[in-house]
Amino acid sequence: MKIAARNTTIEQPPVKPPLEGLRKVPFPFVLLILSGVVCVVVLVSVSFGSTPIPLGTIGQILLNGTGIFHFARRWDPTAELIIWQVRLPVVIGTALVGAALAVAGVLFQGMLRNPLADPYLIGTSSGAALGAAIAFVLPFDTVYGSFFSLTPLLAFVGAMLTVLLVYSIARSDGHTPVVTLLLAGVVINAVLIALQTLVLTLSPHAQFGLQALFNWLSGGVSVTSWPPIFVVGTIILVGIVFSLTLSSVLDAFALGEEGAAHLGLNVERRKLVIVVVGSLLTAAAVSISGLIGFVGLVTPHAMRLLLGPRHRLLLPSSALGGAIFLMLADLLARVVIAPAVLPVGIFTALVGAPFFLFLLRGSKRDYRW
Amino acid sequence: MVTTPPNKPIKRPFLAVDGVTFGYGREPLLYDVHLQVQQGEMIGLLGPNGSGKTTLLRLLSGVYRPQQGKILLEGHDLQQWNRQDIARHVAVVPQELHMPFAFTVAQMVSLGRTPFINFFGSPGKHDESIVMDALHAASIEPLAERIFNQLSGGERQRVMIAMALAQEPSLLLLDEPTSHLDIKFQVETLALVQRLNRERGVTVIAAMHDLNLAARYFPRLLLFQRGIVADAPPAEVLEQGVLRRVYGVNVQVGILRGAEHISVLPPGSEVASEVAEDQFREHGPQPVVHVMAGGGTGEMMMRALADAHIAFVAGALNIGDSDHTLALRLADEVITEQPYAPISLPILEEVRKSLATVKLLIICSMPIGPGNLALLQEAVASERHGLRVLLYHDTAIAERDYTGGEGQQLLEALLQAGAQSVASVGEAMDIVKQL
Numbered sequence: 046m047k048i049a050a051r052n053t054t055i056e057q058p059p060v061k062p063p064l065e066g067l068r069k070v071p072f073p074f075v076l077l078i079l080s081g082v083v084c085v086v087v088l089v090s091v092s093f094g095s096t097p098i099p100l101g102t103i104g105q106i107l108l109n110g111t112g113i114f115h116f117a118r119r120w121d122p123t124a125e126l127i128i129w130q131v132r133l134p135v136v137i138g139t140a141l142v143g144a145a146l147a148v149a150g151v152l153f154q155g156m157l158r159n160p161l162a163d164p165y166l167i168g169t170s171s172g173a174a175l176g177a178a179i180a181f182v183l184p185f186d187t188v189y190g191s192f193f194s195l196t197p198l199l200a201f202v203g204a205m206l207t208v209l210l211v212y213s214i215a216r217s218d219g220h221t222p223v224v225t226l227l228l229a230g231v232v233i234n235a236v237l238i239a240l241q242t243l244v245l246t247l248s249p250h251a252q253f254g255l256q257a258l259f260n261w262l263s264g265g266v267s268v269t270s271w272p273p274i275f276v277v278g279t280i281i282l283v284g285i286v287f288s289l290t291l292s293s294v295l296d297a298f299a300l301g302e303e304g305a306a307h308l309g310l311n312v313e314r315r316k317l318v319i320v321v322v323g324s325l326l327t328a329a330a331v332s333i334s335g336l337i338g339f340v341g342l343v344t345p346h347a348m349r350l351l352l353g354p355r356h357r358l359l360l361p362s363s364a365l366g367g368a369i370f371l372m373l374a375d376l377l378a379r380v381v382i383a384p385a386v387l388p389v390g391i392f393t394a395l396v397g398a399p400f401f402l403f404l405l406r407g408s409k410r411d412y413r414w
Numbered sequence: 415m416v417t418t419p420p421n422k423p424i425k426r427p428f429l430a431v432d433g434v435t436f437g438y439g440r441e442p443l444l445y446d447v448h449l450q451v452q453q454g455e456m457i458g459l460l461g462p463n464g465s466g467k468t469t470l471l472r473l474l475s476g477v478y479r480p481q482q483g484k485i486l487l488e489g490h491d492l493q494q495w496n497r498q499d500i501a502r503h504v505a506v507v508p509q510e511l512h513m514p515f516a517f518t519v520a521q522m523v524s525l526g527r528t529p530f531i532n533f534f535g536s537p538g539k540h541d542e543s544i545v546m547d548a549l550h551a552a553s554i555e556p557l558a559e560r561i562f563n564q565l566s567g568g569e570r571q572r573v574m575i576a577m578a579l580a581q582e583p584s585l586l587l588l589d590e591p592t593s594h595l596d597i598k599f600q601v602e603t604l605a606l607v608q609r610l611n612r613e614r615g616v617t618v619i620a621a622m623h624d625l626n627l628a629a630r631y632f633p634r635l636l637l638f639q640r641g642i643v644a645d646a647p648p649a650e651v652l653e654q655g656v657l658r659r660v661y662g663v664n665v666q667v668g669i670l671r672g673a674e675h676i677s678v679l680p681p682g683s684e685v686a687s688e689v690a691e692d693q694f695r696e697h698g699p700q701p702v703v704h705v706m707a708g709g710g711t712g713e714m715m716m717r718a719l720a721d722a723h724i725a726f727v728a729g730a731l732n733i734g735d736s737d738h739t740l741a742l743r744l745a746d747e748v749i750t751e752q753p754y755a756p757i758s759l760p761i762l763e764e765v766r767k768s769l770a771t772v773k774l775l776i777i778c779s780m781p782i783g784p785g786n787l788a789l790l791q792e793a794v795a796s797e798r799h800g801l802r803v804l805l806y807h808d809t810a811i812a813e814r815d816y817t818g819g820e821g822q823q824l825l826e827a828l829l830q831a832g833a834q835s836v837a838s839v840g841e842a843m844d845i846v847k848q849l
Contacts (some may be wrong), residue, residue, distance in 0.1 A: 309501025
């Protein structure tokens with residue numbers, strides 16, 4: 046009796062997960078490092094392209110742009126034009142899209158407590174795609190008085206409307222059960238994809254529409270001027286900053302809805318806020334990038350593996366990580382068979398998947414749902 | 415019988431449940447529950463599966479709102495509290511918890527501070543010291559950096575209690591805290607809860623399945639079956655007859671040699687349980703009256719019978735019927751049917767047996783639906799065999815007959831065969847006392 050009792054009380058030595066060390070790093074430091082990496086990747090991305098521009102020159106051009114520094118212009122004036130008007134908008138746009146998708150991924154995974162959740166899950170992708178398909182078959186390109194071309198505008202509107210539709214379908218008696226939300230999302234996705242096919246089939250410009258839509262669906266930031274970046278960037282930055290205020294809410298959601306309610310949260314209202322913010326981020330991103338997969342799914346997981354599940358750190362680090370990830374994928378898409386540009390979605394999957402699997406296998410014990 | 419609450423000096427109760435009725439759909443699950451709890455009490459909530467224990471806890475934690483009645487915490491209606499205020503006073507320990515992410519124990523416990531941190535949510539020094547204190551109180555400091563999902567069930571239970579403790583609650587609700595644990599962890603968990611109750615004055619209400627552990631750790635027990643059947647110290651609540659009526663199984667209650675506390679033992683075998691039943695029937699008073707009621711129509715009659723110490727059988731009644739809850743408390747024998755179900759054949763057989771032994775059948779003015787039509791047919795048959803029948807109506811038959819006249823016909827048949835009609839409980843009691 047005594048022996049048995051003693052046996053059971055022996056403390057098991059704590060199993061140290063291999064990535065434990067990283068979690069101990071104070072988090073301003075982590076964010077500082079990630080921000081540094083973002084800057085480096087921006088510079089590298091800008092330097093690559095049809096005409097390579099040395100990093101030093103880029104640095105000087107960018108610093109001149111701030112108005113504080115005045116480096117002598119010893120470079121080809123077209124380089125300045127290429128950087129400011131062609132490459133930088135694309136790179137900044139890519140970074141914003143990556144950050145938005147990753148943060149939306151964190152929001153949806155946290156709220157749905159589901160590892161397979163990604164930003165497109167509850168209808169944003171099919172809604173945006175239907176919007177884009179309609180834009181491609183319509184005979185005009187821009188809406189009067191707007192610097193936005195029609196495709197991003199309709200994609201954004203389509204995504205938001207779809208999410209609101211899914212949410213209102215799933216809602217009954219003042220509750221929106223997570224399972225119903227997921228199922229409603231799947232069903233509406235199917236319906237909208239059918240509608241999209243129908244639109245393209247019946248359209249007189251079908252041939253042209255299909256090709257354009259294929260390019261759009263494969264994803265890739267294709268902006269040619271700053272105004273769309275400003276608009277989308279504002280939505281995304283506001284969305285990300287607002288998400289940061291939700292970190293303790295998302296932590297509490299890990300306990301389940303009832304557990305979160307016991308910690309004093311108004312669960313239904315918070316769920317709606319998370320859905321709206323997550324969808325705004327996704328729709329804004331999709332409107333300039335088309336459908337880029339994998340970033341929103343994998344970045345949050347990778348960051349959770351490296352830094353732990355607390356959302357106070359996970360949200361900002363995922364934003365930075367998503368930006369880095371998508372810029373690198375975009376860089377590869379541009380240089381691998383330059384001057385041709387491949388769809389960036391290819392590289393998010395081809396580069397992201399092995400990296401993620403490497404992390405996953407390195408911490409098998411640690412990462413269980 | 416066991417309804418008197420313990421005598422306490424009269425002061426404003428810490429928690430008061432005042433006539434609460436609640437159901438998930440249209441059908442009520444809890445009916446007219448009254449309860450008063452003083453600060454620092456430790457209460458065990460007992461009852462069969464589906465009796466509404468968990469629902470009561472959810473009402474107390476404010477997750478559900480009563481459809482009728484009020485819950486007063488520290489004198490204020492819980493409906494007027496917002497969720498955050500409730501979370502600063504009431505903490506809930508769930509039955510079991512699985513975390514979707516790899517939270518460490520320290521991170522989990524610090525989640526308990528959620529109701530206290532503000533918008534941008536960075537916990538301060540004060541919060542940290544409370545988390546450390548909670549880890550210490552639950553003796554889980556060595557586990558602080560372990561991953562929650564990798565812990566054993568007993569360790570997890572401690573972490574959940576520590577998390578609740580970080581909320582600095584004045585009321586701690588536990589939903590079957592020991593149901594997934596082995597005996598060692600059951601004892602450790604309840605000892606921890608008891609220590610928190612004694613040392614910190616936390617008021618504890620815990621739903622429990624294990625009657626013995628409940629008797630061991632809780633000075634006050636509530637026996638629950640869609641309403642409060644008994645509310646008293648263990649020795650009164652854990653009484654053979656009450657448990658048999660509520661749980662529908664024969665148990666033996668006693669004090670084991672060398673132990674201080676009451677024990678409840680399950681029946682040994684079918685044969686033994688039948689013997690026990692026979693013994694009980696021989697020892698207990700022989701019921702002389704059978705009451706058919708439902709929907710609250712039997713309340714006055716059953717109270718009058720119990721006050722006059724007349725042993726009676728009630729049934730068949732559906733679980734969840736307010737008459738059923740009352741009958742569990744007052745009657746000597748309750749014939750129980752599942753909630754919202756029509757009276758089944760085996761139950762009808764029990765009614766027939768009972769009618770063969772009693773001297774008088776009182777039929778209250780219950781609503782007559784297709785479900786309980788069979789009861790009246792049974793009554794007609796028994797009357798033919800010489801059973802005396804009283805019809806107590808205070809409502810016209812036509813108003814409560816939902817069978818398209820069939821019920822009315824049966825009642826008329828009863829009257830024609832010699833059943834007496836009474837208009838008041840007093841009149842009925844006069845007849846009962848002459849038996």
